[in-house]
Amino acid sequence: xxxxxxxxxxxxxxxxxxxxxxxxxxxxxxxxxxxxxxxxxxxxxxxxxxxxxxxxxxxxxxxxxxxxxxxxxxxxxxxxxxxxxxxxxxxxxxxxxxxxxxxxxxxxxx
Amino acid sequence: xxxxxxxxxxxxxxxxxxxxxxxxxxxxxxxxxxxxxxxxxxxxxxxxxxxxxxxxxxxxxxxxxxxxxxxxxxxxxxxxxxxxxxxxxxxxxxxxxxxxxxxxxxxxxxxxxx
Numbered sequence: 001x002x003x004x005x006x007x008x009x010x011x012x013x014x015x016x017x018x019x020x021x022x023x024x025x026x027x028x029x030x031x032x033x034x035x036x037x038x039x040x041x042x043x044x045x046x047x048x049x050x051x052x053x054x055x056x057x058x059x060x061x062x063x064x065x066x067x068x069x070x071x072x073x074x075x076x077x078x079x080x081x082x083x084x085x086x087x088x089x090x091x092x093x094x095x096x097x098x099x100x101x102x103x104x105x106x107x108x109x110x
Numbered sequence: 111x112x113x114x115x116x117x118x119x120x121x122x123x124x125x126x127x128x129x130x131x132x133x134x135x136x137x138x139x140x141x142x143x144x145x146x147x148x149x150x151x152x153x154x155x156x157x158x159x160x161x162x163x164x165x166x167x168x169x170x171x172x173x174x175x176x177x178x179x180x181x182x183x184x185x186x187x188x189x190x191x192x193x194x195x196x197x198x199x200x201x202x203x204x205x206x207x208x209x210x211x212x213x214x215x216x217x218x219x220x221x222x223x224x
Contacts (some may be wrong), residue, residue: 042215
């Protein structure tokens with residue numbers, strides 16, 4: 001089977017930095033995606049990594065190590081609106097379908 | 111607004127019934143994906159279509175079926191509904207499938223089976 005693991009919940013303070021980890025053991029790998037999802041709403045795309053290293057997009061960065069089956073999402077200068085679930089997803093093959101982890105619910109406190 | 115539309119937004123029905131969920135992809139997107147999200151299962155991939163043809167199947171029950179029409183909209187049919195089918199059903203679309211393409215998600219249909 002496919003295993004994608006993330007912490008269930010995290011709490012952080014407004015203005016701080018938080019790192020959300022994701023580890024995966026899958027039968028294939030063709031890229032790793034991060035999505036943000038506010039409660040009851042659609043997931044929205046944040047970033048993806050295909051090669052090892054860091055991708056930076058404004059306050060959000062994502063890192064990938066394929067040899068370790070590991071990724072993280074780094075959120076800087078946290079804002080209250082960043083309170084949401086963050087979903088890690090692996091693209092297994094060329095068909096572009098995604099297998100999602102259970103998501104990490106982030107609570108940002110003042 | 112992702113450009114993906116889904117109807118209806120909410121659906122309440124009884125066990126044993128059949129429902130149809132509808133999705134229109136973003137303009138220009140050829141691939142449509144269906145996902146189910148329940149509290150205890152997270153976001154699960156159901157099925158994918160590309161330009162009218164079924165492309166990949168995930169954890170889709172035999173009671174569920176889908177199709178993509180020539181105008182590229184898609185429908186997910188759920189039959190013999192059970193309480194456990196209560197969930198958020200999302201449709202997503204992407205331009206293509208053979209390289210890495212971002213998937214854009216619709217607002218979802220919340221299905222409640224009573």
